[in-house]
Structures are given as structure tokens and as C-alpha cells.
Amino acid sequence: MYNSYTRSKEPFQSITPGHVGMYVCGPTVSGESHLGHARPYVTFDVLYRYLTHLGYKVRYVRNVTDAGHFEEEGRQAEDKIASKAVLEKLEPMELVTKYTNLFRWAMKQFNNVEPSIEPTATGHIVEQIEMIKKIMAEGYAYEKNGSVYFDVKKYAEDFKDSNPYGKLSGRVLDDMLETTRELDGQEEKRDKADFALWKKAPPEHIMRWASPWGEGFPGWHIECSAMSSKYLGEEFDIHGGGMDLQFPHHESEIAQSSICHHGKLMARYWLHNNMITINGKKMGKSYNNVIKLTELFSGHHPLLEQAYHPMTIRFFILQSHYRSTLDFGNEALQGSEKALKRLWEAYENLQKLDATKFGSSAGDAQLDAKVNKLVTEFAEFMNDDLNSAKVIANMFELAPVINGIKGGQIATTALSAATITQLQLQMKVWLEDIFGLQNPSAAGATDDGKLGGVIEVLIQLRKEAKARKDYQTSDAIRNQLMTLGIQLKDEKDGTVSWSM
RNA sequence: GGUACCGUGGCCGAGAGACUAGGCAGAGCUCUGCAAAAGCUCGUACAGCGGUUUGAAUCCGCUCGGUACCUCCA
Numbered sequence: 330m331y332n333s334y335t336r337s338k339e340p341f342q343s344i345t346p347g348h349v350g351m352y353v354c355g356p357t358v359s360g361e362s363h364l365g366h367a368r369p370y371v372t373f374d375v376l377y378r379y380l381t382h383l384g385y386k387v388r389y390v391r392n393v394t395d396a397g398h399f400e401e402e403g404r405q406a407e408d409k410i411a412s413k414a415v416l417e418k419l420e421p422m423e424l425v426t427k428y429t430n431l432f433r434w435a436m437k438q439f440n441n442v443e444p445s446i447e448p449t450a451t452g453h454i455v456e457q458i459e460m461i462k463k464i465m466a467e468g469y470a471y472e473k474n475g476s477v478y479f480d481v482k483k484y485a486e487d488f489k490d491s492n493p494y495g496k497l498s499g500r501v502l503d504d505m506l507e508t509t510r511e512l513d514g515q516e517e518k519r520d521k522a523d524f525a526l527w528k529k530a531p532p533e534h535i536m537r538w539a540s541p542w543g544e545g546f547p548g549w550h551i552e553c554s555a556m557s558s559k560y561l562g563e564e565f566d567i568h569g570g571g572m573d574l575q576f577p578h579h580e581s582e583i584a585q586s587s588i589c590h591h592g593k594l595m596a597r598y599w600l601h602n603n604m605i606t607i608n609g610k611k612m613g614k615s616y617n618n619v620i621k622l623t624e625l626f627s628g629h630h631p632l633l634e635q636a637y638h639p640m641t642i643r644f645f646i647l648q649s650h651y652r653s654t655l656d657f658g659n660e661a662l663q664g665s666e667k668a669l670k671r672l673w674e675a676y677e678n679l680q681k682l683d684a685t686k687f688g689s690s691a692g693d694a695q696l697d698a699k700v701n702k703l704v705t706e707f708a709e710f711m712n713d714d715l716n717s718a719k720v721i722a723n724m725f726e727l728a729p730v731i732n733g734i735k736g737g738q739i740a741t742t743a744l745s746a747a748t749i750t751q752l753q754l755q756m757k758v759w760l761e762d763i764f765g766l767q768n769p770s771a772a773g774a775t776d777d778g779k780l781g782g783v784i785e786v787l788i789q790l791r792k793e794a795k796a797r798k799d800y801q802t803s804d805a806i807r808n809q810l811m812t813l814g815i816q817l818k819d820e821k822d823g824t825v826s827w828s829m
Numbered sequence: 830g831g832u833a834c835c836g837u838g839g840c841c842g843a844g845a846g847a848c849u850a851g852g853c854a855g856a857g858c859u860c861u862g863c864a865a866a867a868g869c870u871c872g873u874a875c876a877g878c879g880g881u882u883u884g885a886a887u888c889c890g891c892u893c894g895g896u897a898c899c900u901c902c903a
Contacts, residue, residue, distance in 0.1 A: 370903080500832070604903075611903095648843090663840095664842095719844085719851085725851055808864090
């Protein structure tokens with residue numbers, strides 16, 4: 330896997346054989362998650378699933394940033410209606426709970442496995458304060474007016490041989506000191522590059538805790554250092570997150586942790602996913618171009634031509650490499666939607682094949698070898714820096730073979746029973762277990778399969794109409810179901826299948 | 830301004846010195862009562878200009894265009 334820290338691909342080797350500790354930076358729950366947030370959590374979910382599949386016991390920690398300096402989105406607009414705003418004022422924890430729940434709901438829609446631990450920043454104020462105290466005791470932080478800042482310059486000098494400041498993000502401290510920028514609280518810092526460990530809370534600030542330095546709240550970076558070491562130890566295997574977190578967030582984490590843990594580098598492998606873009610621009614709050622996940626699922630957004638199923642999004646993400654930017658577009662998403670549908674139907678066709686009907690040897694040795702090669706390559710591609718795009722490309726090369734067997738264009742004697750069995754197994758493992766994909770057209774779980782029963786009745790009626798050559802009736806049934814989004818297909822063997 | 834990165838056929842997107850990536854859309858054909866689905870076939874792309882090389886989309890240089898980070902950010 331590609332390690333951002335060393336800027337090279339490295340073979341993965343866990344610190345403790347058989348075990349993996351993985352920390353992924355979670356969301357800031359001051360507002361609703363958007364499409365951009367889907368990428369890291371799908372990407373690292375697949376990594377988690379893959380490592381688990383490989384037999385590792387993985388402890389996956391993904392934090393929830395629910396403390397800090399933020400206001401509810403849209404609040405400013407509401408403030409214009411001043412009197413109303415007072416009445417509708419939300420308790421900070423209420424706000425944070427609302428968006429945390431919404432985030433978890435969205436993760437479930439994506440079929441992301443729940444992390445082993447999902448620690449919240451507010452639940453670890455004590456740990457963060459302790460860590461700040463330690464950094465101060467070591468002489469790498471100073472207090473000013475109730476806020477505590479990290480002394481980057483001192484760290485950079487003392488740790489230049491172990492974990493040099495700027496190594497992860499490719500930054501030169503001297504260059505950074507030259508950038509002029511007016512920032513809040515800048516005048517309190519000894520140096521522009523310093524960052525806050527603890528911030529004094531102004532009277533109107535919604536979240537505040539008591540600390541040795543007065544009432545305030547933790548700086549953004551300290552939570553990850555504190556919580557990762559608490560649950561994964563001073564050194565763990567994988568640290569993941571979006572590329573935009575590389576600096577200053579991850580750089581700061583490294584610095585804080587190095588001081589508290591005797592110069593140990595907190596994580597061995599640093600993985601960063603690239604951004605989802607929209608018209609070539611990063612999707613982000615500050616660009617005013619976000620599409621929230623709820624909007625994506627419902628289709629209610631001016632940029633959306635239709636609603637998109639969470640599995641379409643998941644598949645869309647997996648069709649590209651995680652370190653490339655991925656450009657959003659209706660045409661692209663619709664392409665993914667159709668592609669996934671076709672792939673999934675091929676997969677279902679495959680699982681319906683009866684392996685015992687295949688011979689012990691392959692009638693078409695060349696095709697048989699090709700199939701085996703394509704399947705073997707799944708792991709090869711995934712082992713090369715998680716290239717899910719290539720794995721999926723192989724699956725699409727297998728689809729015509731599967732459909733060909735079903736459709737009769739390929740003889741059942743062409744492939745050996747062993748190959749079919751292997752194909753069935755591996756497709757299941759990769760599609761469902763590792764990629765975490767699900768049938769995108771599955772009927773809602775609520776109808777208990779009643780819909781299927783109803784459709785079977787209609788299929789039977791249509792069959793009878795067809796038998797007496799009453800094509801008007803049979804076509805009417807088919808067409809009317811089609812307008813409801815249910816498609817009937819007359820199969821070659823006389824049966825009728827349907828999909829949504 | 831500093832530091833990286835990117836520019837692939839109508840769209841999305843792999844690849845990275847010689848090999849058809851793949852998907853969607855489009856065209857033709859086969860099967861079919863019709864349709865859909867499925868299968869088969871097709872497009873021969875790598876920003877531009879130079880250079881290195883037997884050979885470059887892939888390496889080097891320049892030009893043009895774009896993005897990200899340097900501030901909260903997935």
C-alpha cells in the first residue's frame with residue numbers, strides 16, 4: 330500500500346502478527362455529511378473488510394469530532410430572525426447528537442461495517458487535558474490568556490532526526506513562517522506555525538469544559554492523538570483520512586504524539602484518499618458546492634437529475650482508485666447505476682448455476698484458464714494499493730462468460746465444475762464480503778417478500794394470456810409494471826424473471 | 830507567492846516504456862410474438878511542442894489548461 334509518510338508503496342506488515350490497529354479520522358458533526366464524506370468511509374471500510382478477510386484481527390477506531398469551535402450550519406441565516414433564534418436555540422449536545430445519528434444512518438445506508446470503537450471527542454476531554462499537560466511538562470507548549478499552544482519551532486528542532494515536522498505533508502517550516510495570514514488568536518501565538526492545543530472559550534461559545542487553564546475546549550488535533558493512543562497504543566499500524574487532513578491535522582497529530590510517546594511515530598502507514606470533485610472542484614462547505622447525502626438519496630438538489638441509491642454511490646467510489654480525484658456528474662452516476670445492476674444480475678445468474686452439472690474437466694481450456702486468471706487477479710490488484718477499480722474491471726470481463734452460459738452462447742461443458750465453484754465463491758467473497766456491495770434493486774426489507782408474490786401472480790396471468798396469444802393483455806401487464814419500475818424478462822427457457 | 834499533483838475516446842475512469850483496461854452512452858447483428866435482457870461486433874483515445882529510446886500515453890524539458898494544500902475541511 331502507498332504510504333503517504335514515505336511517499337512510496339510498501340508491503341504491509343503489521344506490528345503484531347495477526348493484528349491490525351487502524352485509526353480513521355471521522356466526521357465533524359456540526360452539520361450534515363455530504364458526498365465527499367462518503368469516500369473515506371467507504372474506502373477504509375473496504376480496507377477493514379479486506380484485512381479482516383485476510384485473517385487479521387482488526388481494531389478499527391473512527392472518531393467523531395463533536396467538540397470544538399463550530400456553529401450549526403444555517404444558524405447564521407436564522408440569526409437574522411433574532412427573536413426566533415433565541416427560542417429555537419439548541420443545546421450543543423442536542424445538535425451534535427442529531428448530526429451524529431444522521432451520520433451513522435448514512436454509514437448504514439452505505440453498508441459500512443461499524444468500527445470497533447467510535448470514540449467521541451467530548452467523551453475524552455480528560456485524556457486530552459492529560460496529554461496537553463504532558464506536552465507542557467516536556468516544554469513543547471505554552472499557555473497564553475487561557476489558551477495553550479504547541480511550540481512547533483522547538484519541536485521541529487528537537488525532532489528533526491526522528492519525526493521531522495513537515496515530513497508527512499512535504500512542508501518546510503521556514504517557508505511556512507513566511508506566509509502572512511490573519512488568523513483568529515494569531516497574536517497570542519509565539520509563532521505563526523504554532524497551533525492550539527486548548528482554546529479559551531469566549532462567553533458566547535456553546536461548548537466549554539473546565540481545565541487547568543480555565544474554561545475552554547480542546548484544539549482540533551489533540552483528540553486524535555489522545556484517542557488513538559488510548560485504544561491502539563503509542564504505535565499502531567494504519568492511520569487513514571482524507572488528503573485534505575494531511576496538513577495541518579495529521580502533521581500536528583504526529584508532533585503531539587511524538588512528544589508524549591518518546592519520539593515514536595504514532596502510525597506506520599498513512600493512507601489518504603483523494604477528494605470527490607464537482608465540476609473539477611473539491612466538494613466542500615467553503616466552496617458552496619456540497620450535495621448532502623440525504624439529498625443524494627432523495628434526488629432533491631438542483632444539480633441532481635434523479636435520486637441515487639447508496640449502493641450506486643458505493644460502486645461509483647469503488648470504480649476509481651482511492652488516491653485519484655473522482656468527479657461527480659449525473660452521467661457518471663447513472664453509468665454506475667446501470668453498471669452495478671448488470672453486474673449484480675450476472676452475479677445472481679452465477680449463483681444460480683448448478684456446479685454439479687459441469688464436467689470435471691473444461692471443454693474450453695482457454696476460456697477456463699482465462700476465468701481462473703481473472704479471478705486470481707482479484708487479490709493481486711487489491712494487494713497493489715487497493716486497486717478496486719481493476720478488480721471490478723475483471724468482474725465485468727467475467728460477466729459475459731456467466732451470462733453466456735446462462736443464455737446458451739457458451740456450452741455448459743466449456744468450464745470445469747471446479748472453476749465454476751471457485752468463481753461462485755470468489756465473486757461472493759469479493760462483491761459482498763470485501764466490497765460490501767448489496768443488490769441495488771432489492772425490494773425494501775419491509776414488504777416481507779409480498780411484492781414478489783404479487784408479481785408472481787401477474788406473471789402467471791400474463792403467461793396465460795400469452796398462451797392464448799392475447800398479446801394485448803400480456804403486453805399491457807408488462808408495460809404497466811414497467812412504468813412502476815418493475816421489469817419483466819422472458820427468458821430463453823420459457824421462465825419469466827423480473828427486476829426493479 | 831510557496832509546495833505538490835493532474836490533463837486519457839461523448840461522459841466516468843484504470844494503466845504507466847512495446848500488451849484490447851473496464852463501465853456508461855452510441856452503431857450494427859443474433860435470439861425473441863413483440864419488447865427488454867443477454868450475447869457478438871465496432872469506435873482505436875492518451876493537452877500541445879520538442880527531446881531520450883529500436884519503441885512513449887507512460888521518461889525528460891518547455892508551453893498551455895486545471896486542481897489541491899499552505900485557514901475549518903473527508
